[in-house]
Amino acid sequence: MNAQPLAFLRTILFGLFFYGGSVPIVIVAFIILPFSQFRLQSMARGWGGYHYLCARYILGIRVRIEGDIPEQQVLLAIKHESFFETIELLRIFNRPAVVAKKELSRIPLWSQIARTYGMIFIDRDGGAAALRKLMGEVRHFVGQGRSIVIYPEGGSIPPGEQPALQAGFAGLYKLAKLPVVPIALNSGTVYPRRGFVKYAGVVTYKIGDFIPAGLGREEIEARVHTAINVLNGPERKLST
Template identity: 45%
Template structure:
């Protein structure tokens, strides 16, 4: 049954994503607002499919405030990568550069506003990330980062990647850590399992803390459900 649910999700979500991207191309000449509405509709549609087709429910503890924050999210599956566009107010998401170069979808993502990071570029990638993150904060948009760098199997707690500390210092923004356990029902691979994803929004961490302290606090907060 889990396989059939996962297959139905894929058969609906990916063709629908193509249609959404094509519609985004149509509305893009009319300004940023309609394009953002299309992207937010896509995120809400994904959320509906996750609940009603895959059979995954969400239990939230806390609420994410609007405004320019650095939001550090535990990353265990694709579901939170899309869902950030729904639960955060017009966020700018830090993601792998390869995703921003995908045909069609990558163009829509860049127009909406994302920060593509080339991990092989070293210091130059960090400088680009800082510049784009500053522009996002200036526009009063939250910056979403997955501080452990990539999808992590549920239960593992790797160290934070250096990019988080660099963003934290450069932006001077408070941090909102988010713990979640999506990997327990949405592991790597094709099959997703019905169940519940818990999401816990941690206490706001103020700007200006020493690197070791902020990293320790964020690491502990995003891993509360592991």
Template identity: 50%
Template sequence: MMVVLRSLVFTLVFYAGSAVAVLLALPMALAGQPVLIAHARRWALFHRWCARALLGITTRVEGTLPTGPALVAVKHESMFETLEMLLLLNQPAVVLKRELADIPFWGRVARMHGVIVVDRAAGATAMRQMLKAAKAAVARGRPILIFPEGTRVPHGDRPPLRAGFAGLYKTLGLPVVPVACDSGLLCPRRRFLKRPGIITFRVGETIPPGLERKQAEAMVHEAINALNPPAA
């Protein structure tokens, strides 16, 4: 019963606050990207407070995250890490699938924030646009945040990496910092109920640029699944 009550209060408080944050985002964006980035960080701080105070969920980071440009590849099991990584990294530029970037109003604000849109169904033009946006973010000293499996998956699932990661890895020439995450244990995707506990982010060994594609992908895939059961 307590889990149900906590989850209900979280949903009401967080999504009501998020609606206000989204409405304020456009005027913030008109003041410039730095102001919008700061606004997004405040929204992420609000989410962290809601998770801790209302759900009893805290975060543990094992290892050291980069402070400058790098390709940060994170396991994706819930919405939790999408917002928490905005706090754990320094103004990251997030790789976002086109379906989300095309949401009316919110998508426009996200683009102004500097998201990097990936369209896996499109051709070479879309890929060039993605790489151009990524290079611009790197030039401003921002790390690139990518969820290389492409979508949220249940804890324990190990799907292959999706298109987009390899292109960024090859073109940007940045080291890759893989991050495992077990948020799906407490905040399962598409589930209303969320349980109290600690969500762990485990930073893996940095993968240098210039490796052959299959080798780099295999190393990233293994590292971001370090908190998942071994594959059968």
């Protein structure tokens, strides 16, 4: 069997196992929602682990982490190429709060669980009121000692593209008063953001050096932009 039909078959099996197995996880998470945020966070990490197992043994996707996973509270600035890392970060990092686009808040049931876990839904067109709400939620989770995840380019980016950082990143960096750990990755080559078929291969996370809090806007944006794009370039091609 050549690569494309095999990848298609693997993708079908992955969908059956991962999404089918996720349904009871979401149901149980909704049941415990009013009782224990800690258990919900543990379930989220377990869900991330389940996704990893499905990706590893059905899709043939391996994960390589270069650098040290931060143990202290930080602002995690992550390159975003696909759905893959949005679940992986629950497994890799210690209960991070995650800044996400507001469209995800419209998913019934799941959005309630996500909010309780620590998802911060951002409305980029919401004006001053939305900004105040975002600031309040960030302060809340920073006060709990949790790291904050942000995709500073604003959304999922096709492999090889390096857009400027969104304006809100520098504001959140200033508000959080946390050191930044930039993370580059290349998930889009095997787990495309829009394409259906997923491919066997290696997803690399390159964890950059700590960047201190308190830098000026131009410097922090330049350093983060460079660091999250070290695995990206126009020569990258989608695996087939």
